[in-house]
Every structure is written in structure tokens, then in C-alpha cells.
Amino acid sequence: MVLEATMICIDNSEWMRNGDYAPTRFQAQADAVNLICGAKTQSNPENTVGVLTMAGKGVRVLVTPTSDLGKILACMHGLEVGGECNLAAGIQVAQLALKHRQNKKQQQRIIVFVGSPVKYDKKLLEMIGRKLKKNSVALDIVNFGEEDEGKTEKVEALLAAVNNNDSSHIVHIPSGPSALSDALISTPIFTGDGEGGSGFAAAAAAAAAGGVSGFDFGVDPNLDPELALALRVSMEEERARQEAAAKKAAEEAAKQEKGAEQQSSTQDATMTETVSAAAPEAENKSNDMTDDENALLQQALAMSMGDSSASAATRDTDMSEATADDQDLALALQLSVQDSTKDQASQTDMSKLLADQSFVSSILASLPGVDPNDPSVKDLLASMQNQAEPQQKDEDKAPKEEEKK
Amino acid sequence: MSAESASGIQRSQVDLLDFVDWSGVECLNYSSSHSLANALKQGYREDEGLNLESDADEQLLIYIPFIQVVKLHSIVIKGPEDEGPKTVKLFANREHMGFSNVNDFPPSDTADLSLDNIKGKPVLLKYVKFQNVRSLTIFVEDNQSGSDITKIQKIVLYGTTVETTDMKGLKKIEEH
DSSP states (O other): OOOEEEEEEEOOSGGGGOOSSSSOHHHHHHHHHHHHHHHHHHHOTTOEEEEEESSTTSOEEEEEEESOHHHHHHHTTTOOOOSOOOHHHHHHHHHHHHHTOSOTTSEEEEEEEEOSOOOSOHHHHHHHHHHHHHTTEEEEEEEOSOOOTTHHHHHHHHHHHHOSTTOOEEEEOOOOSSOHHHHHHTSHHHHTTTSSTHHHHHHHHHHHHHHSSSSTTSOOTTTOHHHHHHHHHHHHHHHHHHHHHHHHHHHHHHHHHHSSOOOOOOSSOHHHHHHHTSOHHHHHHHHHOOSHHHHHHHHHHHHHHTSTHHHHHHHHHHHHHHHHHOHHHHHHHHHHHHHHTSOHHHHHHHHHHHHOHHHHHHHHHHSTTOOTTOHHHHHHHHHHHHHHTTTOHHHHHHHHHHHTO | OOOSOOSSOOTTOEEGGGGBOGGGOEEESBOTTSOTHHHHSTTTTTOTTOOEEBSSSSOEEEEEEEEEEEEEEEEEEEOOTTTSBOEEEEEESOOSOOTTTTTTSOOSEEEEOOHHHHHTOOEEOOGGGGSSEEEEEEEEOOBSSOOSOOEEOEEEEEEEEOOOOOGGGOOOOOOO
């Protein structure tokens, strides 16, 4: 709980009208500022925060360092976007404001949001940085918005000049679906060098993420773990099914080229089928697949087989990671490895069984979260039929007709 | 400055190290691996290899509060011949100075350190200016050779205490 006085420098230049950070860059910035103020005041009640704007008519201090959160939030209202950002003057005014803080025991920190292009040269920024370091002022830089060539370099140089014992930080936030404030929460700017605002940050993270976009299913695992788990499992199964479908299609082409390709399958979940349906070599690898090397190896194999199963190989990685969670599936995987050494005849029988449309759909229906009428499931079935085709032409016809309905 | 022989310290003067309030000691622009303790603390300051070094440029600002009021008589600043400090300004009873306002006030005394002083010869100060010192600010403006880093191996303050009540020593009178 470091006792700190912070000055936040806001960029309210014309470049902040851009909407690449939702809703506008300026609004995203304002949200981030609110979050930071809250975190700072919470981590230590004696902390003070002040705000100044760097663009507009000129550098203007909106509120001098105060621990009154309401005052800070109020001053953020009604800010106009316009003008050009004066970074050098902004930092120097911030330093001055910190110098005249009431409690001299507080450590000095400046947080600057750099969203517009930096027109100053590196030398000037380094000089400013050295002056800050000399007066033991820490500087946090939030680099977002305009990706000017040279801007990153200048900003990094500024940080290097200021940085004393890792007390200063820089974060680069590219535009994307997640909000600027969400991206900031995990950074040391929020967590305050590993301690301090972490409690607030964790709460903010949970709130922000639970609300929109943060979690996959819009359900916060903290609030409803069972629901979140059920959703996640069904999602994984669905993904596995889709991968299986794609794989089968690729397999089919590969099989035709290679001729007699060993196919093994189990009656368990379809997921294991897809894994075991690969070529024996690839199959062995899929069992161990937890890292990228294997995926690349698979890709190489697939490419040597000369078809589009490369993409299937990568999906294979994802899938086996999902299966790794489930012990039953792992067992089934092992079974399928053994199966692959069996002769063709038994495989054919198995395939026959699978080719039986009704049997398969009954299995699928019993699996949770699977809708037999789902188009991806249908694709899977279709591909399964295709691969059994060379051996079981008669049986295929009837199911195929059903598929085409 | 007094023309008195400065080969030794006057007998009444003591090392004021015991009266330093360590909780308030501050130093600006020091390099983090070479902190003020290297120059001030007993043991560290005797070690030739341990120096207080400046960081971004050659200036240093050292703030030393005392636990009681003292009179400052003389000061020893020891350092290497080339990177040791040259111009040293002393301010009595000025709190929380920064590099920007260090030139706004006239110093209580200025010590221009010669090579002798750098070797360990004490610098006598204007005793009349340091009669009632609660805190001392030492501003090292430049060094002997003009290099980018100033190194100080030892700082010793000599003086006497003024009779002040030590609040910690106050005890409640026992009722018999």
C-alpha cells in the first residue's frame, strides 16, 4: 500500500474522436481514468489523484491531487475533444502539480495516456525523463490510439530515461474488442508493482468481465460455476464434433490416396472417434498432443499426405487438449491406439455399426448438449458415411437418402 | 570561514550520527545500488568500496533531519579525487527542497571542497549560522572533475547538541 500522489494526464486531442476503441477513444480513456482513480484511492486512503488535460486550448489542470473520488469523477464530465496534445508541457505541469502536493511524504507518480502522434523528438523526451528521474517521479505510459512510426520508439525511450528500479511502466494497448480499461486492469499500472490495488483490480476484473465480452458465455464462473462448467463442456464437445466433421472429410480424401488406411473407432463419445480415425502415426502423436511441436509435426505429415488435412491437424491439437480434461476420453484414446493395430476386418465391422444411422443418432442424442438435427452433426454423419462407402455401399445408400432430406 | 587550524576536531564536538532521525532521511538523484546509507551509516562509510553515487546527473540533494536540535560545527566529506564533490551548499532547517528551488534560497553555508577536504580534512562551517539546526540539506552541485557521476564515500557531521527534552526519556513518576 504505497503512499502515492498521482497525476493523470489525459489526451483529449482530435485524434480521440476515433471509434476504434469502443465507443470512442476518449470515452475509453475516461473509463480507464475512473478505474485508476478508484484503484489508487482504495489501495491507500491517503493516496491523492489529480487530473489534467493535455490538448484543447492548452494544458489545463482539472483537479489538483485530492483523495476525494467524487471530485475527480465530476471533473471528467463535460470534457471537450479537440486541439493537439502537448505531451512535454503536460508532463512538466504534472510534475509541478506533484511538487506542490500537500503531503510531502507521498511518492510522486504521473500516468500519461498517449493516444495521438508524438511530435517531439526523442532527445527532448529523454531530457524530460531524466528530470523526472532526478526528482524521483515515477512515470506510467499508456500507449494506445495512433500507431505512428517512431511513436513507440519515442515513448519507450522516455520510459527508459525515467525508469528507476522498475517503478515506471509502459503498456501498449492495440484497438480491439475488449475495452481499454479491461486491458489495463491486468497491467502493473493497476496492480501497483504487484501489491496494493490488487483487491480492487480483482473485483473490477470480475465485474467488467462478467458484464460483457470478458467471459465466453456471459456467465461469471464466480457467480454460477455449474452453469459455466456445463456451458464450457458442451462448447468443447460441439467444437470437437465440428473438428471431427472436418477431419472426416479430409480423411476421406487422404484415404482414397493411400488406399488401405487403418480406421479404428470406439463406441464412446464421438470425440475419441475423430482422434482415433487419424493415420496410426498421427494418432500416436495426438495422444501426446499438448504442445505446438506436435501440431507442426502433424501438419508436416498431413502435407506429405498431400491434402488439406493440415488444418485438421491443428484442430486436432485443440481437440486433444479438450479431451485431456476428460479421463474417460483419455481411456478411450488409449483404446483406440490399441485398436489401430487390429486388422481391417474388425474395423470394417465397427464402421458398419457406425454406418448405421439410427444407432449413431441414438448415441448422439444421449450425449448432453448435442442436437442431432444440428447441421454440424449432420455433416459428421455424412462424412462417416462417406468413409464407410468403399466397404459398405449398400448400407450407405439408405442413410444417405435420409441425410439429404 | 574560521581560520582556525582544522587538523583535528575541537574536543567538545561530537559526531552527530547518533542524532540523525533515520526515518526522515532522504536523498534525491542517487543511484539505487549506491544509496545514502553507504556514506552515512557507521561501518558502511568506513568502507572505501561503498559510495553514494549520483544517477541521472552529477547533482545530489541530501536531506538529514535530527531527532533533536543540534549545533553544527564542521563537516567531513570524503570521496574519490576526481568524482568527489566540489561545491557543496548547506541549508539549515529547510524541509523538502527540490532541485528546482535549491537556488531560490541563499544557503546557510557553501563549502568549496579542496583535494585535502576530499581526503578527509574537515570543513569548518559558519558556526553562527548553524546554532539551531533541526534538519540539514546538503546540495552537491558539482564534482572535482566535472564528470557525470558524483561519488561520496563518507559524510560526517560534527557538532554539539542543544539541551532539548528528549520526549522518549520522559517517564511517569511512580507513586509509592
